[in-house]
Amino acid sequence: MKKIVGTAVTLFAAGLVITGCWDVKTVSDYNFVTAMGIDYNAGKYTIYVELMDFGDMGSQEETSADDRSKVWVGKSEGETLYEAINELYKTSQQNLYWDHLMAIVFSEGALKNEINVFFDSIPRFPQIRYNTWVFGTREPIDDLFKNSTFFNLSPISNLLHNPKVLHNQLSYISPIRLNTVLANAEEKGETDLIPRLTLKPKSWENETKFQTVLKMSGAYALNSGKAEQKFNEKQLEGIRWVNLKTRRAVVPISKDGKRLGSLLVIKPKKKTKIVLQAGKPVISLHIKFTGVVEEVLMPSKAKQFKEIAEKKIAEEVLETYRTGITKHADVYDFQQYLYRRKPKAYRTLTAASANDGLFLTEDSLRNVKVTVNIAHSSMYDMEP
CATH class of the missing domain: 3.30.300.210 (Nutrient germinant receptor protein C, domain 3)
Structure with missing residues (x-):
């Protein structure tokens, strides 16, 4: 009788352990955000997010000449930054996972008008890390994201997600991280140069067509929460x-x-x-x-x-x-x-x-x- 009771208790405990994993999520249950774009115009915030297949990030398999890594771009609007993000959640189909966010791109409208609001709001979101790269642009942000990948390489092996590698090969405008911008926000007399991204349409091509790629062309001068001045490559x-x-x-x-x-x-x-x-x-x-x-x-x-x-x-x-x-x-x-x-x-x-x-x-x-x-x-x- 004691053996029967002991066996029953053991089986019951084992059942608890096994069923305790019923709600565990796998990689396929998330959409991984690798870049975010922020625009501000006429009192409205527009948010762009770049999504990539997690399996492609480490892929080095050969593909066809036209097969650049696939990128999905989401877009939403709101009266506040977080209202726009919450609107995006309504159509995301799966959970958006922000821990892999590697770049934040600000439009010229955002840099000139609401930069202090952005730099106050973004760090309050616990999943966004402080080592994220920061850029500015006058290009349509969704076009930047669609053309951020290159060749048939991992989609995060590019200027947007890893600018330091290119800077080490040929230095011009230093890439800057979010933690540096935040640390310098209250520094007297400090000016941060936010690199400016542009689209370069005809520098690279494959067997069938030209491939548009990203280029760092100049910068925006950020001082005392304002980034009203921009400089081209020649000026810097x-x-x-x-x-x-x-x-x-x-x-x-x-x-x-x-x-x-x-x-x-x-x-x-x-x-x-x-x-x-x-x-x-x-x-x-x-x-x-x-x-x-x-x-x-x-x-x-x-x-x-x-x-x-x-x-x-x-x-x-x-x-x-x-x-x-x-x-x-x-x-x-x-x-x-x-x-x-x-x-x-x-x-x-x-x-x-x-x-x-x-x-x-x-x-x-x-x-x-x-x-x-x-x-x-x-x-x-x-x-x-």
Whole structure:
């Protein structure tokens, strides 16, 4: 009798354990959101979400030439950000899973009008992680998402979801994460450059047609919760030389209208000095690089490459600075540098400024010194 009772208890307990998993959900029960777009216009919020097949994310199987990874784009509207998201839930068919969100794209309308609301609301949503990449665009966001995949690779191996890989290969505008934007929101004098995404229709093609891809073209200057100014790629050429996150950048070497070659510069080091003269800031900047000769088209000397590169870099740094000031943006964060070292002087200059706190002028940056130390010219000399 005791054995029968013991067996019955064991079977009952086992039954409880087995039936305890009846409501467990599998990967197929979710829609994985990998990117979100936010637009704001005429008091209405429009939300876009990019969905991808979780099985495709790690896929490396060969497919046909036309078979880019499949992307689904959802869209909804609302009077508030979360009302728009809740409207999206009504048509999502399955649970939307936000833990894999890798990028947030803001329209120009959102950047100019409601950016503080977005950056306050988004982190309150517990599934959204702070390491999400942040972009801006003037393109239709749904078109960006539809063309975000490339070739027959994993759909998250691209500029939108993994911009750091491309930045390490050729540095221009540094990608920025949500946690950096949030941390800098209350920093005095801080300017964040939000990379701007555009569509490039005819750079790549396969056997049948051209493939539209994404390109990072310029940036929006975000300061004190406003991102009213945008810069194209040409206007921000000097940023890569001042940014310590630059990993690899190329200087074209030309003289008298003739191209001599190209110089690769790496390992930037920067020293900034700001002094006050007659109550105005005077800035000196010294930047050092290691150089590697990558291309020689005409007989040249390493010293010649060095001198041309130093002059060109200094010119681009000054030009970008002045362009920023004309657009009321301190793109090199000199004001933030002064605030950290001389907060009293910063407050005095800000209070006296008639330009929304921007006290720098086009001639505040007086001296830009550039030093390029050429390490080698690869396995060849300076002859083509």
